[in-house]
Amino acid sequence: MTPNTQTSSGLSNSKPAPVDRAKDLAAALLSEGGEASGAQVARELHHVLSALDADDRHNFLRYLATEFRPDRTALRAASERYLADDAAEAAAALARAADPPRQELLRRINMAPGGTGALIAMRSEIASWLRGEPELKLLDADLKHLFASWFNRGFIELRRLDWQTPAAVLEKLIAYEAVHEIKGWDDLRRRLAPDRRCFAFFHPALPGEPLIFVEVALVQGLATAMPPLLARETDEEAARAQAARADTAIFYSISNCQDGLRGISFGNFLIKQVVEELKAEFPQLKRFSTLSPVPGFRSWLGPRLANGSDPDAALLPQLESCGWWNDPTQSEKLRAPLLRLCARYLTRQPSIRIDPVARFHLGNGARLERVNWLGNNAPRGIQESFGIMVNYLYDHDSIENNHEAFVRDGTIVRSPEVDTLLETEPMRGAAERR
Structure with a gap:
């Protein structure tokens, strides 16, 4: 092949089928040494993937799952060395040999603008095929492993959402509410009233996308039913007075928003941090309780x-x-x-x-x-x-x-x-x- 038939990343100028182009770009991305050129290939791969139809995306995901596995020869050699000598250096070498190249490829895909969201969507897409295609579990496990690092507590931010929050974010609350349906903007406004609180976790890579959110009612005594919590209070001053009198915070809805992050735990951190936020704002609160469904x-x-x-x-x-x-x-x-x-x-x-x-x-x-x-x-x-x-x-x-x-x-x-x-x-x- 002559030099003028290749791109700067070493790819052919011929026009393969879109899914084959995506596979070529994935292989090229893993072989790129420079960060700038790698980012360029990642952007191109992201563009190609976004244009694939459902069948081609399925094909590409199977390609990611079945290729880019650890080198068997290198892994066996590293394993034998570790069994013979379990020193720290041998253990580190074994870990490197066991790390699938696929994980590095996913890290590089993440270099493209919107890469994190695309990978989350990829894992969400995989979910429907896992039962019938066990090989996709390898890709699913690699994505989950990476997300556990990228979305650890040190990287996520707690924000209170209220009626002044941008409408684009508030629309997400309506869409993602998984426990008690939000029936339009009037219903949402009630849930953001002065005697209510809503908190969500966000990640810098997804600035307008809540990861998980919790809705809280400030009441007197232990709430035992949903209708009073969802009832419309039209008087904001009365709602403020209710918040000032409240001795109990009721967590009545917790909704995970990103299916692709299933298995990544946010809820335990969320509840504990929200408790601290509420105690600081309302020192008179004595009880923190949920009012929860029993879905099973x-x-x-x-x-x-x-x-x-x-x-x-x-x-x-x-x-x-x-x-x-x-x-x-x-x-x-x-x-x-x-x-x-x-x-x-x-x-x-x-x-x-x-x-x-x-x-x-x-x-x-x-x-x-x-x-x-x-x-x-x-x-x-x-x-x-x-x-x-x-x-x-x-x-x-x-x-x-x-x-x-x-x-x-x-x-x-x-x-x-x-x-x-x-x-x-x-x-x-x-x-x-x-």
Whole structure:
């Protein structure tokens, strides 16, 4: 090939298929030595990838996953050297040999403007194919490994969001809210009122994109239901007075915003930092609690009742009747057994089987404080948990001990009120308690 048929990066001027062009650019990017030329190739690769159709993107992702693996010969030699001599130098050499070239390629892709967002979108795209294409798990694992470094707590910033926040960011709150739908701008304005707070984490590489956000209500006493928290307060002065009187902060919605960052933990840092922010602004606050959904309860209980072997199987026809939650007579009959069953669901062992929301809060050191009847009778609440909601209490003096107990042996720290619900459970065999 003559020199005038190549680009400055050593690529051919011929016009291959777009996906082949992307593969050529990826290989060239990994071979580039200079930072400036590497950044240029990264920008071109980013441009080509953004124009690929779905099939070609899938093809390219499989190429990333199956190529750029560690050199087997070098890895074997490094492994044998380490087994013969486990000195620090041998361990470092083994780590270098095991580091897949794919990770360095991803780091270089990140040099392009918008590269971080593109890689997050790439991991989000991979998710739908992981079950059927195990080889893509290698690429997914490499991206997660890099994101864990790039999005560690030292690089992210906590911001309070209010009605003065740019509209482009506020629109993201409406779009990303995953727990209680925000029904337009009026609803959002209520959630940003003087007796409410909203905080989000941001990263410098994604300045207008929240990573995760939490919504907080400043109230008196422990909130047990969603409607009062979402009710419209039109008088801002009254809302300010409510904030000044509040003795409790209720975390009622936590939403992760970037699917491509799944598995990267932000929530534990977010809650703890927001608690500190709220304590500084409102010294009178005495309690910090969630009002949380129980998304796995109905899917756990339904099959247990349907097989007819559970002593509570007689509840099933009533639970399947339309609108029972709006009939005080019907709902009151279901109240005691469902609260008891939900308490059992949330405290069953081993703890790895518990509800995902419970695992998150208990793992962060919260206490299972209260199980609330019909805390959310919106369609989603009924569908997930028959309307039941839960308070997880964050007590500053016991958070670390609770966390250690949960991590060490699965201990679920709970209040006497929850213990009382469990004590009302009918006697049954061990097999029936699973």
